Amino acid sequence: MDQIVDEVWARLHAGASAGKEHSPFTMLQVATIALDGAPAVRTVVLRRASREQRSVMFHTDVRSTKVAELRRDPRISLVGCDLDGGIQIRLDGVARIVETPPETRAVWSSSRPRTLIVYRTPLAPATPVASPVEAHAATHAGDPDSSAGFENFCLIDVTVSRIDYLDLNPTGHRRASLVFEEGKWRGTWLAP
Numbered sequence: 001m002d003q004i005v006d007e008v009w010a011r012l013h014a015g016a017s018a019g020k021e022h023s024p025f026t027m028l029q030v031a032t033i034a035l036d037g038a039p040a041v042r043t044v045v046l047r048r049a050s051r052e053q054r055s056v057m058f059h060t061d062v063r064s065t066k067v068a069e070l071r072r073d074p075r076i077s078l079v080g081c082d083l084d085g086g087i088q089i090r091l092d093g094v095a096r097i098v099e100t101p102p103e104t105r106a107v108w109s110s111s112r113p114r115t116l117i118v119y120r121t122p123l124a125p126a127t128p129v130a131s132p133v134e135a136h137a138a139t140h141a142g143d144p145d146s147s148a149g150f151e152n153f154c155l156i157d158v159t160v161s162r163i164d165y166l167d168l169n170p171t172g173h174r175r176a177s178l179v180f181e182e183g184k185w186r187g188t189w190l191a192p
């Protein structure tokens, strides 16, 4: 079971470190509880995975719907899948919205400028527009200043408390539940 814990964090770390190459766990789907109580899910780029801090982190816009949802209920689930390897990793935890410098400033400064353009638009995500072009124009009217849009940038830092690992290997499917209790990961095999 310790090997499964190692494998999960190694895969998440590879996803977060892949840069332009991407790896199966670079993109994760993130579920929150919408303001009306319905499930809400979307794709994000995994930016950091830390086994020591049992955390995963992604970037987002403080004005986005998901941030409003997490302010109301910080419970969060993430899922990623290696289609070729037949591996699914699900994570449950609690999200912290990190919106204060210097934590955000350090990450902003070390991010590729291309990934930061989206934060420069004066239009909050999900603002109705007459046509897509209206939103493009607003984004590209950006200030060349490298801090432009910084006020809209935040990090979502998730402390993971439960992992569900599924391996659909043709020689035998395996599913494990890992729960963080009393300072360590405790694993249980489950029927897939």
Ligand SMILES: Cc1cc2nc3c(=O)[nH]c(=O)nc-3n(C[C@H](O)[C@H](O)[C@H](O)COP(=O)(O)O)c2cc1C
Residues within 6 Å of the ligand: 027, 040, 041, 042, 043, 044, 045, 046, 058, 059, 060, 061, 064, 065, 066, 067, 125, 126
């Ligand atoms: C490949 C891909 C990667 C994405 N990465 C992110 C991301 O890292 N952060 C983010 O906030 N949105 C990202 N998005 C957009 C989200 O999926 C979502 O549409 C947006 O954040 C608005 O979500 P919300 O209305 O639920 O807040 C990505 C979308 C795609 C297709």
